[in-house]
Amino acid sequence: MIGTEPEDGTLVDRAAKAFTAYRDGDRASFDELVAVLTPLLWHTVRAQGVDRLAAEDVVQTLWMRLLHSSGSIRDPQTVVKWLITAARREGWRVTKQARAEVVRTTALFGQEGDELPSVPVQRAEEPDETVFRDARQRQLWRHVHSLPERCRELIRVIAFADRPDYASLADSLGMPMGSIGPTRGRCLAKLRHVLASDPQWEGSVS
Amino acid sequence: MSDDDRSLDDLAGQPLDDADASTLRELRAAYDVVDPVPVDLIERLHFALALDEVFDEVARITRLPQDALAVRGEQGAATRTETLTFSAERLTAMVTVTRVAPGRLRLDGWLAPPEACLVRLRMQEGPTHELRADEQGRFSFDGLAEGFGQLSFHPTGSAQDEAEGTNAVVTPLFQL
Numbered sequence: 001m002i003g004t005e006p007e008d009g010t011l012v013d014r015a016a017k018a019f020t021a022y023r024d025g026d027r028a029s030f031d032e033l034v035a036v037l038t039p040l041l042w043h044t045v046r047a048q049g050v051d052r053l054a055a056e057d058v059v060q061t062l063w064m065r066l067l068h069s070s071g072s073i074r075d076p077q078t079v080v081k082w083l084i085t086a087a088r089r090e091g092w093r094v095t096k097q098a099r100a101e102v103v104r105t106t107a108l109f110g111q112e113g114d115e116l117p118s119v120p121v122q123r124a125e126e127p128d129e130t131v132f133r134d135a136r137q138r139q140l141w142r143h144v145h146s147l148p149e150r151c152r153e154l155i156r157v158i159a160f161a162d163r164p165d166y167a168s169l170a171d172s173l174g175m176p177m178g179s180i181g182p183t184r185g186r187c188l189a190k191l192r193h194v195l196a197s198d199p200q201w202e203g204s205v206s
Numbered sequence: 207m208s209d210d211d212r213s214l215d216d217l218a219g220q221p222l223d224d225a226d227a228s229t230l231r232e233l234r235a236a237y238d239v240v241d242p243v244p245v246d247l248i249e250r251l252h253f254a255l256a257l258d259e260v261f262d263e264v265a266r267i268t269r270l271p272q273d274a275l276a277v278r279g280e281q282g283a284a285t286r287t288e289t290l291t292f293s294a295e296r297l298t299a300m301v302t303v304t305r306v307a308p309g310r311l312r313l314d315g316w317l318a319p320p321e322a323c324l325v326r327l328r329m330q331e332g333p334t335h336e337l338r339a340d341e342q343g344r345f346s347f348d349g350l351a352e353g354f355g356q357l358s359f360h361p362t363g364s365a366q367d368e369a370e371g372t373n374a375v376v377t378p379l380f381q382l
Binding site: 030031034035038039042043046052053054056057059060061063064065067068097101127131132133136137140141144155156158159160163166183184185186188189190191192193195203 | 210213214215217218219220221222225226227228229230231232233234235236237239240241243244247248250251252254255261262263264266267268269270376378379380
């Protein structure tokens with residue numbers, strides 16, 4: 001849960017614990033690590049604009065690489081950072097390659113005079129508005145999507161972790177929140193500001 | 207500095223509170239609805255990671271976008287083929303999966319550079335298939351059922367490969 005520190009430790013703690021147990025020879029702990037962190041990784045990769053199918057490949061590749069290089073991670077507390085850094089790098093590479101591939105394929109199969117199909121810009125991916133549970137959820141979504149992209153990425157990722165993990169996750173995303181205590185930071189401040197400025201939004205934000 | 211900037215700075219410098227936590231909880235629920243983690247992804251990850259073999263490299267999958275193929279392709283769904291490329295430092299494999307009959311698939315592959323190589327196809331539901339690529343680096347698995355599979359390539363060209371046996375390249379699990 002977000003907000004309070006769970007009894008069995010935060011997401012980062014649980015991951016470090018499972019990773020340590022795996023390194024100490026408990027193979028099943030790697031599966032637990034995968035179950036604990038895959039939602040966070042999924043959203044980290046998707047926030048790079050990778051489509052769903054390719055995101056599955058990326059997430060798999062990350063885990064297989066970790067399995068292969070687990071010996072090189074000295075401090076188990078850094079396993080989340082290792083994965084997030086790799087997820088962002090790989091996600092970025094895949095989006096870049098997907099665009100290049102469409103251009104290349106079009107050049108191979110297209111004919112002179114054909115209009116080039118527009119290169120998909122996956123960041124513009126919009127959900128079907130009917131999927132939301134209610135108007136409030138849709139409203140929140142729209143406000144989050146009015147934020148700068150980097151802020152959206154940060155907020156999306158920390159939403160899948162626990163409050164004490166925010167600072168280390170922000171740091172892993174290359175957006176350090178600052179060293180003076182667990183402050184809100186600019187991105188969460190922006191979100192709070194847009195919600196507070198929306199007369200339709202009812203909630204405890206002010 | 208405008209009032210807005212100033213109030214943003216103030217907000218940013220305050221400690222996180224329950225309202226932030228509550229908003230993030232709501233947002234998490236929204237993402238779970240809009241972009242859920244695929245239901246069986248974790249199960250598939252567990253299978254893909256349970257391989258017994260020691261590997262040196264994980265190949266990256268590149269899928270030729272279906273839309274791009276459809277530009278000139280007139281193939282019906284019955285014979286639909288899909289082309290995948292697996293790239294690693296050590297080798298590249300191009301693989302096409304063809305639906306030869308309902309529920310029956312064939313996988314044709316081509317390794318570059320061509321080298322003596324043992325190719326294994328591990329199916330999530332079903333047996334593991336194994337064969338040797340020919341001198342041109344070609345290999346072909348026939349009579350496959352639909353499902354998820356994972357390839358691994360074990361170069362056997364040099365005495366060192368044979369002795370060490372740890373230069374294998376594995377792929378992520380992919381749908382056949």
